[in-house]
Amino acid sequence: MDTFTAIVLATLGAGTPLVFAALGELITEKSGVLNLGVEGMMLVGAVCGFAVAADSGSIWLGVLTAVAAGAAMALVFAVLTLTFQANQVASGLALTIFGIGLSAFIGLGYTSVALDGMDPVRIPVLSDIPVVGPLLFGLDPLMYLSFALFGAVTWFLYRSKAGLLLRGIGEAPDSAHAIGYPVIRIRYLAVLFGGAMAGLGGAYLALVYTPLWVEEMTAGRGWIALALVVFSTWRPGRVMLGAYLFGGVTILQFHVQGLGIDLPSQLLSMLPYLATIFVLVLISRDINTIRLNAPASIGQAFHPSN
């Protein structure tokens, strides 16, 4: 495998957890709910997925558990903010802190366990074509799932009536309520989807990207996912771009470190975060696009006043 293919593969791998988490958060935010608990949901998803996969020996069972665990975390958040109208920012921060603690606790017995990880897809002949083969036909299954989910989310938001409704609710929940839609119920679904996707992102980290469990292994990726959503002005295409940009710079700085350039590694580790946000801010600073795509009611509690 040549260096180029290796770098692209590594980039996709580093970006995929972000794709999952950010697409989920995108749907949540489009419904007008700001869930700052992505980091916590990713961690709990990661540790639950890892534990189940390690105990049962089935990676796929682990993935499913991670999805369920992420959704369960999101359910806690949804009950607090949607049913009891708690402040979304404070609840989201609390969810992250809770998730960090909970995942460390669950993961106590798993820190020295190693997993095999997930085998990439292999299609005879096709996967063997140089460059194109490994890139198109030799990825791991979850990566293909992330592409499919990207397509599904885009189609949902811009082509389906349900997506139209979701955007409408995020913009003007009162209008949606007035013409008879169950705003709270739909926001519940959006928050749960966001949690499930964050769990899936966590699973990708702990089961595929680096198949082991380390405390706080997400290292701020949940926060980057949040930033991606905002700085991409709530558009799935730019979320993908940002995620792979992050992945790319992550891999590049590894290579730079490997080349022995005399820069503190801590500085280099900051690069992906800085570069991603810098680029997205630059390409998305048009105030018109922001106004047209930002969910206007984000972060505000909705009271269906009788």
Add this chain to the structure above:
Amino acid sequence: MRFRRRPTRLRRRIRRRDYECLRGAYGKRCTLALAPPGRFAWLLSVMENGVGGMTNQNDPQVVGVAPRLELQDITKIYPAVVANDGVNLQVLPGEIHAVLGENGAGKSTLMKIIYGVTKADRGTVSWNGQEVEIANPAQARRLGIGMVFQHFSLFETLTVVQNIALAVEEPFDLDGLARRIVEVSERYGLPLDPRRLVHSLSVGERQRVEIVRCLLQDPKLLIMDEPTSVLTPQAVRKLFETLNRLSSEGCSILYISHKLEEIRELCHKATVMRGGKVTGEADPRQETASSLARMMIGRELPVCQHAPAPEGGEPRLVIAGLSRTSDDPFGTDLKDIRLTVHGGEIVGIAGISGNGQQELLAALSGEQPLDPHQTYEIHVNGESVGNLDPAARRSLGLGFVPEERLGRGAVPAMSLADNALLTAHRAGMVKLGLVAGAQVRAFADRCIETFDVRCGGHEAVAKSLSGGNLQKFIVGRELLQSPSVMIAAQPTWGVDVGAATTIRQALIDLRNRGVAVLVISEELEELFEICDRIAVIAEGRLSPTKVTAETNQEEIGLWMSGMFPGVEDEPLPDRQELIDAH
């Protein structure tokens, strides 16, 4: 009245031919009251008792004409207020039925109950004679009830067709729907481009979206909540044509308004509400505006005393060719605004909201000071104030009543005394950086007393006051500081008739004391009542001013759609001259 659908005794009595002749003679909206005597004498006797008499369930003649909608004993109690108290209401097929009342009379709550947004605590709703429970708006729409909201229920970042698609229950097909929107909008004379984003539409166009959204579902009852408050007189005319046409096609219309003349012109019947109760029913065509007002507010409609303007005041507020690009992408750019307001006159600026009023107000109040090179474009009492902040402008004698009472005019969670301090702190209320509590309380009390603000004393928090009372307090607070230039935006918006008169009278008294008053309002009646001169703002441009007595609502209405002559390039007063004159 509609007979085709109801093979009843009533229909059999009127032979088809006679009915056709009636329709021919009296137009599509065949009102039986107009039938020639003789053949329909029995009908006349029914009609003499008003339309209500026809629907009397005990009257054997009209058993078949079940009301389209009947409310009985509807009661809705909120924690602080009884919004509806035993309300009864009947709407006949094809009837345009007004529900008349002041703000807070319970009209909107009643409509929300009919549309299923809110549940009544008690009472029954019957639809075409059948008792129904309307649990949500979707169910109301399935029954055939459509509603055009006062505060539109639209999504600004979506297109017209997307907005409408969300409200119709049919397979998701935007192209097909767009074609039907064009078709329906043309049929009813409500032109609409289905591909446009709603935020780029004018308020009148947005209302069209709401109406067309209802019409697509072939409504049997259309509820219109204060539909004309945002329209030009010409647009009101077009709306009435549409409503009359719908009524002639058998659609009933519930028309909510507090505008008496409109109701007299349009509606067949009126139910008047006050304090959550029905206080009267009337045929508005038989009533006068003052008799309707008596039912609505329980006393005569108060009028302002308005003497002719004293001559020869000096220019106090000068806007000299103000242009400014809005920071907000959905905002309006101001284009070369020129206006002089003299001491002792009230100048009104009419216009539909969103045509630059907010931007103009922000520039005048100093909330968004102009760029340094534009300093000379606004003068107060001869001083150029373009780049000054609000506090500096206030100390030059500018008083300002913003449009939003809560949030701009007053801090909702602060007491009236503290709110008084916010703008009146110059009047000896702060000494050596410390607040003089006694002075503040005395000022607030004086304001409460002078302007008859009904509240729990100066310690009451601003948000606990009703809109009208809080507005009286805010206007009073500004007036007591003896400004020499007063700018008031929508001074009586959402204020009941009595309080509105108090506020208008206060502005007139201020002008009589030689103050220059600028009023920006969407209510044409109000401007014509109090202003000496009127200008119109449309798409960020300001029309020339007209002396109120030399114009009329038709002309101003036409100007509101942007059709006005250019402002003559009158030489702007020299800055030095302004200072000397002062």
